[in-house]
Amino acid sequence: MTERALEGLVVAEIATGVAGPYVGRLLADLGAQVVKVEPRDGDPVRHEPPMVGGESAFFAWLNRGKLGVQLEEGDPRLDRILTHADVVVHDRRGPAAEALEARALALRPSAVVLSLSPYGRTGERAGWLTTPLTEYATGGYHYFGGDPAREPIALPGYQVEFHAGMHGAFAVLAGYWHAERTGEGQRIELSHQEAILSDHAWLTTIWTHTGQVQRRTGSAFVRCADGFLYLFPLVPYPNLFVLMERFDLLADEELQQPLVWQQRFPEVLAAFAEWAANRTRAEVYHACQELRIAVSPVNTFADVVASPQLAAREWFVPLPVGGQAVTGPGVPYKLSETPCRPEGRAPHLGEHTDLVLDQNFAWANAGRQATVAGAAPRSPAGPLEGLRVIEVTANWAGPIAGRHFADLGADVIKIELQTKPATRALVYVGGDLWPEHYHRSGYFNKLNRNKRAICLDLSKPLGKETFLRLVRVADAVIENNAARVMGNLGLDWPVLREANPRLVMCSMSGYGATGPERNYSAYGSNVETVSGLASVLGYGPGEYFGTGSYYADPITGTHGAVAVLAAILAARRTGRGQWIDMALLEAVLPFFAQQLLEYTVTGRVPVPMGNRSPRWAPQGVYPSAGTDCWLALTVRDESEWRALCGVIGRPDLAADPSLASVEGRRKKQDEIDEAIAAWSRTLDHLTAAEALQRAGVPAAPVMANWEIVCDNHLNDRGFFVSVRHPKAGTHQFPGFPWRFERTPATIRCHAPLFAEHNREVFAGLLGMTDAEIDALYREGVTGDVPIYAQGPTL
Numbered sequence: 001m002t003e004r005a006l007e008g009l010v011v012a013e014i015a016t017g018v019a020g021p022y023v024g025r026l027l028a029d030l031g032a033q034v035v036k037v038e039p040r041d042g043d044p045v046r047h048e049p050p051m052v053g054g055e056s057a058f059f060a061w062l063n064r065g066k067l068g069v070q071l072e073e074g075d076p077r078l079d080r081i082l083t084h085a086d087v088v089v090h091d092r093r094g095p096a097a098e099a100l101e102a103r104a105l106a107l108r109p110s111a112v113v114l115s116l117s118p119y120g121r122t123g124e125r126a127g128w129l130t131t132p133l134t135e136y137a138t139g140g141y142h143y144f145g146g147d148p149a150r151e152p153i154a155l156p157g158y159q160v161e162f163h164a165g166m167h168g169a170f171a172v173l174a175g176y177w178h179a180e181r182t183g184e185g186q187r188i189e190l191s192h193q194e195a196i197l198s199d200h201a202w203l204t205t206i207w208t209h210t211g212q213v214q215r216r217t218g219s220a221f222v223r224c225a226d227g228f229l230y231l232f233p234l235v236p237y238p239n240l241f242v243l244m245e246r247f248d249l250l251a252d253e254e255l256q257q258p259l260v261w262q263q264r265f266p267e268v269l270a271a272f273a274e275w276a277a278n279r280t281r282a283e284v285y286h287a288c289q290e291l292r293i294a295v296s297p298v299n300t301f302a303d304v305v306a307s308p309q310l311a312a313r314e315w316f317v318p319l320p321v322g323g324q325a326v327t328g329p330g331v332p333y334k335l336s337e338t339p340c341r342p343e344g345r346a347p348h349l350g351e352h353t354d355l356v357l358d359q360n361f362a363w364a365n366a367g368r369q370a371t372v373a374g375a376a377p378r379s380p381a382g383p384l385e386g387l388r389v390i391e392v393t394a395n396w397a398g399p400i401a402g403r404h405f406a407d408l409g410a411d412v413i414k415i416e417l418q419t420k421p422a423t424r425a426l427v428y429v430g431g432d433l434w435p436e437h438y439h440r441s442g443y444f445n446k447l448n449r450n451k452r453a454i455c456l457d458l459s460k461p462l463g464k465e466t467f468l469r470l471v472r473v474a475d476a477v478i479e480n481n482a483a484r485v486m487g488n489l490g491l492d493w494p495v496l497r498e499a500n501p502r503l504v505m506c507s508m509s510g511y512g513a514t515g516p517e518r519n520y521s522a523y524g525s526n527v528e529t530v531s532g533l534a535s536v537l538g539y540g541p542g543e544y545f546g547t548g549s550y551y552a553d554p555i556t557g558t559h560g561a562v563a564v565l566a567a568i569l570a571a572r573r574t575g576r577g578q579w580i581d582m583a584l585l586e587a588v589l590p591f592f593a594q595q596l597l598e599y600t601v602t603g604r605v606p607v608p609m610g611n612r613s614p615r616w617a618p619q620g621v622y623p624s625a626g627t628d629c630w631l632a633l634t635v636r637d638e639s640e641w642r643a644l645c646g647v648i649g650r651p652d653l654a655a656d657p658s659l660a661s662v663e664g665r666r667k668k669q670d671e672i673d674e675a676i677a678a679w680s681r682t683l684d685h686l687t688a689a690e691a692l693q694r695a696g697v698p699a700a701p702v703m704a705n706w707e708i709v710c711d712n713h714l715n716d717r718g719f720f721v722s723v724r725h726p727k728a729g730t731h732q733f734p735g736f737p738w739r740f741e742r743t744p745a746t747i748r749c750h751a752p753l754f755a756e757h758n759r760e761v762f763a764g765l766l767g768m769t770d771a772e773i774d775a776l777y778r779e780g781v782t783g784d785v786p787i788y789a790q791g792p793t794l
Contacts, residue, residue, distance in 0.1 A: 003031075003570070003574065004339075004570075005335060005340070005566040006031040006570070007031045007570075008364050009027065009087065009176065010032070010033050010085050010087070011085065012085035013034055013089050014037045014090040014091075014092070015089055017045060017091065018165065019161040019165045019192060020089045020090065020116050020165065020168070021036070022062065022166065022168075023089045023114065025061075025063065025064065025066075025165075026165070027173075028064070029331050029340045029342055030340055032364070033363070034066040034067065035067045035069055035085075035356055037070075038070050039070070039071075043063075045058060046059045050594075051601075052322035053323050055322040057319065057321045057322075058597055059346055061597060062346075064319070064342045064343075064344065066346065067347060068348060069356050069357070070350030071353070077357055080356075082107045085108060086176060087113075087172045087175075087176060088100075088113045089168065089172065090113070090114070091116050093127075101187050113186070114168050114175075114187075114190060116164055116192065117189075117190075118135055118191070119192070119193050120189060120191035121189055122716075122717060123713040123714075123716050123717045129696065129698040131616070132160065134634060135160040136155065136160055136196075136632075138193055138702075138708075139196035140200050140203045141154075141159075141196070143702050143704045144216050144217075144547075144549075146539070146545055147216060147219070151620075151622075152621060152630055153537060153539060153608075153611060153621075154611050155537055155547070156537075156594075157591070158594075162591045163199055164190060166195075167558060168195075170558060170562045170565060171188050171737075174382075174384055174408050174565065175740065177383060178743055181386075186741040186742040188738050188739065189738070190737060190739070191717070194714070194737050197734055201447065201550070202214070203549075204708055204733070204734055205427050205443065205731075206427050208709060208733075209428070209429050209430070209431075212431075213706055214705050219544060220233070221529070221534070221544055221546075223276075224278075224280060224281055225278055225279055228297070229281060229295060230297075230298065230525065231288075232295070232526055233262065233265045233269070234258070234262060234523075235258070235294065236256050236258060238250060238256060240288070240293050243287060284297075289517070292519075293521070294523055294526050297529060298544050300535045301592070303532070304589070307530075309585070310585070312515035313514055315330040315586055316329065317330050319597075320344075320345035321345070328342075329590055329592075329596050330342075330589075332555075332559040332587040333506075333563040333580050335563060335578055335580050336580070336581070338566075340563070381746070382409025384408040384565075385410070387411070387476070388413070388473060388474045389405045389410050389478060390415065390477045391478050391479075392458070392477065392479040392486075393479060393480045395423050395523070396423075396447065396524065396553035396554065397552075397553040397557040398478055398560075399422070400553070400554050400561075401478050401508075401558065401561045402448075405476075405561065406450035407450055407746075408740075408743075412451040413452045413757070414448060414454070414752065415453075415454055416453060417457055418455050418780075419786075421754060422444070423444055423447075424438035424444045425437075425441055426442070428441055429442065429729060436727055439725075439726075439727035439753055439754070440727055441728075442728070445723070445731075449747060449749070449750060451752055452752055452757035453752035453753070453754065453755060454757055454758050455754065455783050455784070456782055457781045459489055462779055463776075466762070466781070468491075468496075468499045470765075471500050471503060475502070475504065476503065476504040476506065477503065477506070478506045480508035482509055482519065482521065483509040484519055493505050493507075497579070500577065503577040504567040504578060504579075505578075506564050506582065507581055507582065508557070508582045508583075508584065508587075510522025510526065510527060511583050512582065512583030513581045524551060524552040525549075525550050525551075527584045527588055528547060528551055530585055531589055531592065532596070533547070534546050535605075535606070535608070536592075536607065536608055538607075540607070540608055540609075541607040541608065544608070555588050556587035560587070613634065615662075616636050618634075618635050618672045618676065619633070622677045623677055623680060623681050624683060624684055624701075625682065626685075629702075630701070631699060632701075632702050633689075633698065636698070640697050643697050644695070646695060647679075648675060648679035650679075653672065659672070719734065720735060721734075721736075727753065758784065759773065
């Protein structure tokens with residue numbers, strides 16, 4: 001039997017909903033023994049659609065491979081589980097949370113105890129009622145999604161809880177790594193809001209650096225013969241003009257300059273739309289991609305399920321539910337030595353209670369010698385101090401994966417090419433291009449804090465040789481280049497494995513390293529279209545939008561960090577490293593598991609619903625006092641309906657028997673929306689949300705970036721951190737999605753200047769002589785200043 005990455009790890013999941021169970025699902029897929037503890041009535045997700053034979057397919061997917069135990073709050077038998085749990089994941093609040101955490105650590109001092117809650121356990125919103133819509137409203141993405149002439153629109157499903165669960169999985173593995181070395185357990189607190197706010201690249205930065213509000217820009221898609229297409233706008237494609245036979249545009253040399261291309265992109269897009277109008281999605285997609293032009297179709301979830309690329313990579317897996325097997329979503333990564341595979345099915349309520357509580361139960365960690373507390377000194381730099389990660393990355397997915405390691409104390413060394421620096425563009429201080437613009441990019445400086453940086457040309461023999469010397473003293477290499485790049489450089493996994501058999505290498509590309517579309521180009525915004533995301537983000541059927549960002553990038557990066565750390569833990573145990581193959585497409589799809597299952601189970605293709613809910617009514621986003629200001633709210637039951645009617649001063653609606661049920665309110669939601677809007681327009685959305693929360697109605701402001709930066713709740717919790725940069729100045733940046741009790745994340749250094757650590761790494765780490773370092777400069781393998789042939793570019 002193949003060994004699993006997290007073999008021997010025991011997890012107690014004392015959480016319902018999505019965030020905590022997604023932590024458990026990720027860890028179970030990687031081989032952990034996960035015990036899911038549910039109350040008498042079970043996890044509410046057991047009733048989430050789609051249903052198969054009376055069972056929820058979404059619950060079945062989210063909880064596959066776990067053991068199911070049913071215990072009530074305070075049951076002393078829980079101690080039997082806590083005594084053995086290396087990791088405890090819970091969603092309790094208030095005194096119940098404090099009691100559970102103290103109990104867990106008293107029983108097992110080396111335990112890592114993760115607390116998940118919508119807004120954290122402290123601050124003025126700690127007790128707020130939430131729904132998926134109201135959480136999304138305060139997560140940053142909502143405000144800039146949709147048409148600027150209409151209300152903002154939200155992605156469907158439990159998006160914020162997925163972000164929290166993903167970050168939670170990385171946090172507990174970091175805590176576990178520390179506990180294994182030192183014997184010291186600890187509490188970790190994670191706010192759902194702070195997790196999703198950590199998954200932006202420039203949301204707050206464009207406000208703090210340029211004073212710009214990130215607003216809705218509308219749909220970027222163009223219509224073709226059978227649907228819609230997307231052309232990535234930030235990189236010049238001269239081959240596009242050849243393909244379209246627009247030689248007049250090809251002859252315009254200014255258009256090949258990145259900044260000019262971006263300024264004149266509406267002209268390029270109009271030409272592309274005219275050319276694509278009578279062609280099919282497939283025809284345009286494949287023709288453009290053959291020329292490495294980042295064009296992608298707007299796929300429905302039916303298209304996703306039929307994807308030849310996903311089929312070739314065997315991504316979909318059979319999901320047992322309700323006595324049947326349906327097509328279910330796969331996992332975000334492929335590990336070469338310890339395959340990540342879903343096993344078994346989700347437990348029935350209390351199915352394994354007697355088994356797990358039996359004194360002879362086979363705990364996965366029973367044979368492991370526990371590390372004694374104090375066996376190694378606590379790291380002042382974070383739980384991952386002592387690990388070394390080499391980054392060959394650009395853009396967003398790779399850098400954010402590396403930054404997670406850096407923020408928690410690892411030595412992360414970023415490698416840049418002198419003639420193509422690693423995305424030192426976008427969001428310049430003051431919006432101005434100064435001579436050293438490459439040091440003043442808020443985008444780069446946000447994603448690359450706490451790292452060292454060197455310059456190496458890996459295509460040259462001396463560059464390759466120096467890189468392999470680095471590999472020999474590293475724990476991991478993270479790269480997010482096109483799938484062909486590392487192989488073309490002669491630095492693919494077989495070469496790196498030979499240099500360091502314990503190494504973990506993680507490769508992130510748009511479509512993965514295999515399959516018919518492996519060499520196709522895709523940025524995060526392209527993946528929004530091919531993944532089906534764009535097909536469910538809109539005001540109604542056929543109205544498709546992107547998020548206005550690059551949603552797949554941070555999701556891929558953080559999933560990648562989870563996989564890398566799990567593989568490092570496996571290497572510590574076995575002495576063998578491995579290769580992790582990731583596709584942005586596959587990494588983002590788990591966040592839409594419920595939509596995928598809706599199609600595979602029922603045959604219905606999910607379509608946009610605006611801000612409305614298939615389950616609750618009313619739900620929506622309503623205008624409030626101010627310019628482009630909005631309030632989100634959800635009514636889940638009759639009690640909340642009566643409370644809403646009281647707050648908005650409409651007792652007549654509460655007294656109307658036709659509105660006493662969800663079905664009745666859904667039939668008259670337009671009328672109800674008008675009544676809510678008449679009230680909400682008279683108040684600012686903070687005041688309105690607070691009034692509704694006091695009455696027991698889930699509500700929240702749809703927060704713009706400037707509101708997030710100055711938000712009292714976030715600032716009272718210390719979410720924002722000040723970073724002093726020698727060239728860009730001192731700015732406030734989002735801090736960390738996790739709060740470690742004993743080994744907190746810290747800002748140790750600003751994002752590196754270009755090649756800032758060349759001599760420190762070459763001489764100090766690798767022991768190179770002055771003559772060897774001089775040779776690197778002489779042969780053009782390294783340099784101290786970037787070279788931009790045509791100005792700043794991605």
